[in-house]
Amino acid sequence: MSTHQHGSEVLHLEGIDVWFGERHILDSVSFAIQPGEFTGLIGANGAGKTTLFRVILGLQRPSAGTVHIEPDASGHRSVGYVPQKTHLARDIPLRARDLVALGIDGHRLGLPRRSSARTRAVDEMLDAVDARRFANARVGELSGGEQQRVLIAHALISRPRLLLLDEPLANLDLGSVEEMIRLIDRIVREQDVAVLLSAHEMNPLLPVMDRIAYIAGGRVASGTTEEVVRPSVLSGLYGHHVDVVRVHGRVLVVAGPGSHDEEHLASDAAHVFP
Amino acid sequence: MHWLFEPGFFSSGPVHVALVIGGVSGVVSALVGVFTVVRGQAFGGHALTDVSTAGGSGALLLGLTPLTGFVAGGLLGGAAMEALGTEHERGRDVATGIVLGAATGLAALFLYLDATSGATSGTAQQVLFGSIFVVQSSILPAVVVLAALTVALVAALYRPLVLSTVSPEIAAARGVRVRLIGVLYMAALAMSVGLSSLTIGTVLSTALLIGPPAAALQITRSMGRALLAAALIGVATTWLGVLLSYDSFDWGSSHEAMPVSFFVVALVFAAYLAAGVSRRRPARLRDAEVR
Ligand SMILES: Nc1ncnc2c1ncn2[C@@H]1O[C@H](COP(=O)(O)OP(=O)(O)OP(=O)(O)O)[C@@H](O)[C@H]1O
Ligand SMILES: [Mg+2]
Numbered sequence: 001m002s003t004h005q006h007g008s009e010v011l012h013l014e015g016i017d018v019w020f021g022e023r024h025i026l027d028s029v030s031f032a033i034q035p036g037e038f039t040g041l042i043g044a045n046g047a048g049k050t051t052l053f054r055v056i057l058g059l060q061r062p063s064a065g066t067v068h069i070e071p072d073a074s075g076h077r078s079v080g081y082v083p084q085k086t087h088l089a090r091d092i093p094l095r096a097r098d099l100v101a102l103g104i105d106g107h108r109l110g111l112p113r114r115s116s117a118r119t120r121a122v123d124e125m126l127d128a129v130d131a132r133r134f135a136n137a138r139v140g141e142l143s144g145g146e147q148q149r150v151l152i153a154h155a156l157i158s159r160p161r162l163l164l165l166d167e168p169l170a171n172l173d174l175g176s177v178e179e180m181i182r183l184i185d186r187i188v189r190e191q192d193v194a195v196l197l198s199a200h201e202m203n204p205l206l207p208v209m210d211r212i213a214y215i216a217g218g219r220v221a222s223g224t225t226e227e228v229v230r231p232s233v234l235s236g237l238y239g240h241h242v243d244v245v246r247v248h249g250r251v252l253v254v255a256g257p258g259s260h261d262e263e264h265l266a267s268d269a270a271h272v273f274p
Numbered sequence: 275m276h277w278l279f280e281p282g283f284f285s286s287g288p289v290h291v292a293l294v295i296g297g298v299s300g301v302v303s304a305l306v307g308v309f310t311v312v313r314g315q316a317f318g319g320h321a322l323t324d325v326s327t328a329g330g331s332g333a334l335l336l337g338l339t340p341l342t343g344f345v346a347g348g349l350l351g352g353a354a355m356e357a358l359g360t361e362h363e364r365g366r367d368v369a370t371g372i373v374l375g376a377a378t379g380l381a382a383l384f385l386y387l388d389a390t391s392g393a394t395s396g397t398a399q400q401v402l403f404g405s406i407f408v409v410q411s412s413i414l415p416a417v418v419v420l421a422a423l424t425v426a427l428v429a430a431l432y433r434p435l436v437l438s439t440v441s442p443e444i445a446a447a448r449g450v451r452v453r454l455i456g457v458l459y460m461a462a463l464a465m466s467v468g469l470s471s472l473t474i475g476t477v478l479s480t481a482l483l484i485g486p487p488a489a490a491l492q493i494t495r496s497m498g499r500a501l502l503a504a505a506l507i508g509v510a511t512t513w514l515g516v517l518l519s520y521d522s523f524d525w526g527s528s529h530e531a532m533p534v535s536f537f538v539v540a541l542v543f544a545a546y547l548a549a550g551v552s553r554r555r556p557a558r559l560r561d562a563e564v565r
Binding site: 057059079081082083086088089091092093094095098099102105106107108109110111112136137138139151154155 | 433440441444449
């Protein structure tokens, strides 16, 4: 691969294809992420967001296409990851700080190391995600939003250049969603890490997203929201006409005349696209 | 202290051997068992004890020491469970159940053959309920080596094992070979079940594997403390069990010692209850202690 060509990108996907049996889940997906950028990966249930993350992480082998992750200064291709559904069992004897410390070298064989430098690094990371308060609580006993912070700290402590967050806003109430978005936005700036965050709903992310990767019909359109969230682009992804409506500072993607979803639109806001 | 330590307790050769084997297998079971409990593999651990029964009784048929059979059986059974199990939790459970069933059948056959061949009396008793007072001291080196290997294996696996227990997904993304780590841990589990089978028998070794860790996990909140507490409870219960069994020789008029296994299991259960009670103290108190 021609590394020099996208040397300043932390991630470059080219022509990714994923099939599950007869189903074409990802269809020639290409996009790139620049350092320190906040990208929202927006798509409905089953659109292929988690699959795309798994491809980036090397957990799912695509049937075609290449994934290029720019190594950091020390030659590591490290990517931080917080999966969509992380069930932390109540009885795991692990405090929040222990889980964060595992982010440093939890993948290596042997017993955990202890040093004041490590404690300091863990404390700093806990501060960065506002989790110092519950540093000594068992992770299984924390709330969903608190666990999310700890997992983000776990993913960040190894200083990756790219952080993948799979639906970190699901299961949070409205106030917590805004708080979490502000937190992630702050992390992007302070820690100088690029974030790819998946979500169903783009509106809460509009103020902070640098770019959007809109996924539908197995394909991805990426760019600024102005470039992507337009009837012509999204209609191409969905394969039928959709309209983009901007009301009260919100963006709604709605199926146009002639689509299968037409009948739902008048009464049921849930059938508005994400 | 004469009421507690009967005359001759400290000078008896068999007691020395029993204390070493009991202590060693108590510690190893506890350390391995913390992970068994946390990983939700109590059923797998129990199935391994049944495989050990088949191994131990088969070994006696062949004229080998039960320990060899316990460990060989456990390793084979663990491998079979891994091979049959799919990635899904339910698949694992089913695979475990199938291996457990097959092993129990084999054990029934071997124990029958052991009994009818008449070569060794009390074989079934030995395999099922332990033989801590009658094992030869010549087996001690093997026990100690096996224990050291088991602890070393768990220590080597420690970090990736914890990480893949917390989240297989995150561990895999970090490059941990989750499946391999799981298989190696099963090997450690099989070896520890072999050790505890020697002490309190295959039927009751689940108690030593799950009890002390379950008690410890109720009163600790970090991995290190849970391991330490479990090991202490494991040693204390086995040693006290050996002592009480020795003492029980003089309790009735029949002059028959009650089995070590009974005492160990009763003590483990008591420890579990006690830990549950102390956990119900107000959380604030416990928080204050941690700092
Ligand atoms: N291992 C698999 N085998 C077969 N099909 C799969 C597999 N993994 C995912 N799929 C299918 O691929 C599609 C995309 O799944 P994916 O989990 O990537 O969606 P998603 O966008 O993350 O959805 P959600 O918002 O619900 O999390 C789904 O229809 C799913 O059923
Ligand atoms: Mg998903």
